[in-house]
Structure formats: structure tokens, C-alpha cells
Amino acid sequence: MTPHRGRLRLAGFVRRETPPSARAGIAHRPVQRFPPIDTQPHNDTLVEIRDLHFSRGGRPIFKGLSLKIPRGSITAIMGPSGTGKTTLLKLIGGQLKPERGQILVDGVDVHRQGLADLYRLRRRMGMLFQSGALLTDLSVFENVAFPLREHCKLPERLLRTLVLMKLESVGLRGARDLMPSELSGGMARRVALARAIALDPMMIMYDEPFTGLDPITMGVIVSLIKRLNDALGLTSILVSHDVQEASSIADYLYLISDGQVVDAGTPDELETIASEWSHQFLKGLPDGPVPFHYPAPDYLTDLTEGR
């Protein structure tokens, strides 16, 4: 499916099109249940991470990470593989618990919620896993229908309409009867995206949405993320190490390394004011502050020692 043929039809987006009855059926529980912890009302920050500490298997992964993600924008969080980007998304989603620090989503401390409240919060967060994480025993249609069936009691006809609209918005209405094993990597990711927006979330977290795709599919995904964000008024958190694609759509970038934010700014700002490390990362240079060599004893002594 090339980008120009499979043009994204904005008409397919649900927020504009859903009939009032459908909107009522899947209406979100009032958010006001959660008293905002932040004192200032109407803040523009959707996700705020304060002094996050987390380690895995005794190895510290985050050491005092703090960042803010503004509403309605696309924020890219970038860093080399293994810095804990996936871990960060799981922390935001409440699947992992930090050792210290807070994560506020829409003013709510994710890790201070009971299970029921956490689940209610998660309905308003979409997450796109690196692998897509489609349910392998369900067809494309049923995968997208899955969150709707689990959370809302909808009549079958309305459900069908909703699912087809979501599929249309990612351009895969025609693939509804395929099984996940019959999908290419890019298609699987688009189905997962349709599923992630099925419950009309306020935000979507993308875990490495660009890895392992051919250039055309990559272009499709890049423009999809941008268009969905704008059309649905979403907040997007994009985790990636693909500098080019991420900076082409992100409004704001965070570079993280060694458990902390190294640099932050708009793509243009980073172009000019980035630190030495960020410069190496953004330009993809083989040597710099991140040495080419893994830490090792002196080469010559190492070689001669064996004698």
C-alpha cells in the first residue's frame, strides 16, 4: 500500500463521525473522579515524570529522570537501545513500579491508584507495542473489536461500524478478515494502531514504531502518527532511536542516556545547541563521548598477559 494510494481519509476518523449514541456508549468515565494533584488547574502537561528512579536486576536504569509531555503534541523520547525506553513506557502505563519518584498522567499519580482506578486510567491510554502484540487467535476485525467488546456493551451493528471506521482510518478496512499471521510487519503495526485508538484514548504511546520497516511503510506510519495526533487531538509519546523519522514529526525531543535526560528541545533547537553526546547520537557518529570500545583493560597488556 503506497502512501498516495492508501491516502488517509480524515472522514474515517471517529471523533468527528461517531453518532451521539455511540459516543454515549463508549463515553469515558468522568475524569474528575481523580482530584488533580497538581495545584495549578488547566495545566498543559499531560504526563509529568518527576525524579524517576528504577532498576532492573540490580542495574539502575533511571537515575532521577524528569520530563514533561505537553498535551496535544508529539513528543519523542530518544536514546540508544537498552537505555530503557520500553521500560519508561511500561512505567507510564503502570505495568512497572518505580523505586522513587512520581509519574503523573493527567494529574493522576499512576502508581498511587488502586487496580480498578489504574485500569480506568489505562482505558484512556493507548499503547502500540514494538511487536504490535496482536492477539494471534483473533482476526484483524476481532483484534480491533477486542477492547470495545471487553469494555463496552455495544450492539453488534454499532460495533461493526466503529471497528470499520477505525480500520478505515489506518487504511486496512479491506484486511478485516485476515489473521495476524497473514499480515506484514507494517500492516500489523497499523492494525495495532487501530486497536489502540478503538477506545478513543487521550494519548498514545508508540514503542519504536519505525524499526524494521521498509521505507514506504515507514512513510505510511510516520504520516499516520502525525495525522492521527492532529485529527483526534491526541497526545503522542514516541519512543525511538530513529533520529530522522522521529525528528520529522516530533514537536519536542528528549534525549535520554544513562538514566537521565541529556538534552531536550525542538528538533531545530537540538540541531544547534545539542551537547557533544547528543551531537554524536543525532548524527550517528561511530566515535565520540560514547566510545567505540567497550571498557577493557589496556590492549597491549591484555594481549601479552596470556603468555
Next chain:
Amino acid sequence: MLGPLQRLGRWGLGVFERLGRGHLFLLRILLSLGVAVTRPRLVIKELYSVGVLSLLIIAVSGLFVGMVLGYQGYITLVKFGAEEALGSVVALSLVRELGPVVTALLFAGRAGSALTAEIGLMKTTEQLSGMEMMAVDPVKRVIVPRFVAAFISLPLLAAIFSAVAVMGGYFIGVGLLGVDAGSYWSQMQANVDFYKDVMNGIIKSLVFGFVVAWIAVFEGHDTVPTSEGMSRSTTRTVVHSALAVLALDFILTGLMFGDI
């Protein structure tokens, strides 16, 4: 010198840690059991893959075990001129022991390992994690229906196994070796007590069903999400289920039949 001791200690700690995690997981399952009542369709779907697909191997094995019992029982009994007792020998060994135990062992190999592999694959491919992020509890949606289906299936399969095997013994004993049909059944009825033998056999298969179901879903959910981790956990399901079933059978037999 302390190396082996340390390894033993580490192994012991590992075992206790897993046991603890297994029990916590069981607690989560039991607390979520309500979903099996509110959404029976989920259980029915799993009953198909766990129960219906095990039916053939259980029925065929039952037939052969029954025929072997009929044959061996006859050879032994005929020496004492007591071949009329064949029916009671076949039926007692089936309802008390072989029915529940052999069915549980076959079930662990056929359905338990499949459950572990399926859940393990769902974990490895982040399907379980994905469900959590869609605010769907995988314990309720995935684990409990499979647990309940396995728990229900095993007693039913054990009953089918024993019934088929009794008929297998009949084919050989009565049909082939010429034991009187009337004494085959009447000796059986005279010596197999409903409460003491049949009910205790059913209780055994309920216990085995519970344990095999528990081990299978726990191993799946506890899989290390790699292909090696999955192959290890499927193997563990079969080995641990078999050991647990045989050990529990010993204990239950002692409790149930120890007073005579």
C-alpha cells in the same frame, strides 16, 4: 569445598521462591474465578481445545489399558479358578487408580503442555502485556478460563477413560477369553462400592485436575519470554505435573483406603 552446599542452598531458595510465586498466582486465579460464571463462553472455547481435543487420545488409551487389564487379570485369576472375579479386578483398578492417574498423566502431556505453550507464547509476544495496557486483566481474560476448563475436563476425561476401559476389559475377558458375561458385571457390582471406590476416584481426578491446571497456567504465565524459556516451561509442566500427580496419588490413596 562449600561450592556444592552453596549450590544446594541456591537451588532450595529458588524452589521456595517459585512455590511462593505459584501460590500467589493461584490466589489471583481464585479471586478472579467469578469471570468463569459471568462469561461462560470464554470457558466453553477453552473446553474445546483442552477437553474435546484430548478426547481421542484418552478414549484410545482407555480402550487399550482396559484390554491389557482384561488379559493380564485373566491370566492371573485363571490359575486360582477365579476368573469370574475378572470384572471386579478390572473395575477396581480402574476407578481407584488407573483411571484418574493415567488420565492425568496423558492430560498433562496433551493439554497441559499445550496450555503452557499457548500462554507462554502470548507472554513472549507481549499479548498479555498488551491486554494489560488495554485495561483488560489477562488473568481474568486468558488464565482463568483455561484453568477452569482444565479443571473441569480432567474428571470428565477420567470417567470416559474408566468407562471405555471397563468395556475394553469386557471385550477381552468375555468376548475373547470366555468369562461369563453375567459374572463379569455382577462381580463388578458386588465389589465396587459407589462411595468408597467411584467417589474417591472422582475426588482424585478433581484434585489432579486442579493441580495439573494450576501447574500448566502458572508455568505459562511464568515463562521466561524467549524460545528457550518456552521450551523449558513446557517441559516443566509435563514433569512437574507427573510428579505431583503420582505423589498426590500416594497421599490420597493412603487417606482414602488406608483404614482397611
Next chain:
Amino acid sequence: MTTRTIEIAVGIFVALGLAGLFMLAMQVSNISEYRNTDGYTVHAYFNNIGGLKVRAPVTVSGVRVGRVTAIRYDPERYQARVEMTISANHDYLPADTQASIYTAGLLGEQYIALEPGGEDDVLVHGSEIYYTQSAFVLEEIIGRIMVNMTTH
């Protein structure tokens, strides 16, 4: 595989399982004995019941009419008290019926054989059978024969 086929297959599976359980209960085990519990209970005292067990058959002329339901030792009479339930359709046994404990075959199970007497009154629920003959204990008989042989 449609939902319908799956549901039908599961239905067949459960039905087969229940049929298996039913067969084990009805055809293989003695549940039929438990079922007709409508009958009347009488008791009898024996000096020695030998190896008589609960659920042993109670027969008249070899025909099974009931079973032993309880056995206990009565410390006042120094005898064993045996309770037996006799099915309701055998309500014609005279009050002076005699109960004996016999062995089926040389080493078989022990059972109670009733021999009807001649009275017009019949046994009813709660009656006692007065005429009893204890179990035949092999060692006792041999011992008696030995004593007889030595005294003569």
C-alpha cells in the same frame, strides 16, 4: 471453526463425560443398593459375628432381601448388635424368623441368612430377631472336636 461447531463439540464432550460417570455409578458400582433405601430396619444380637461387614447381604433361601447397615458392640449384653435393612416388599417375614451368619464358599464373604418361622406376627420396623446363630469360626469348631475326642 465456527462458534457453533465448537459449542456443539463441547456439548458432546460434556455429555460423554457425564455418561461415563453415569456408567461407573450404575453399571460398575453398587449404587443401586443405596438407591432403594425404602425398607424397614430390624436388629439382632449375636455372640460372634465373625467377619461380617457393613453392607453384607441379607438373604432368604439364598435370595437377597436386604443388607447389613450397622454393627456395634453392646456393652450391656456383651453381644454384637447387627442392624439390617430389609426392602419394603419383603414385609412377610414372621416374628420368629431365625438369623444365621454364614460364609459364602470356603473363604468367601460372610452374610446373614434368614429362616422364616411359623408365627402370624411379622417383623416390622424396629423389631428384634430373637433367634440367632453366630458365625461359624473354624478354630472354635476344631477346638471343640479335639476336646470331644480326648474326653471320649
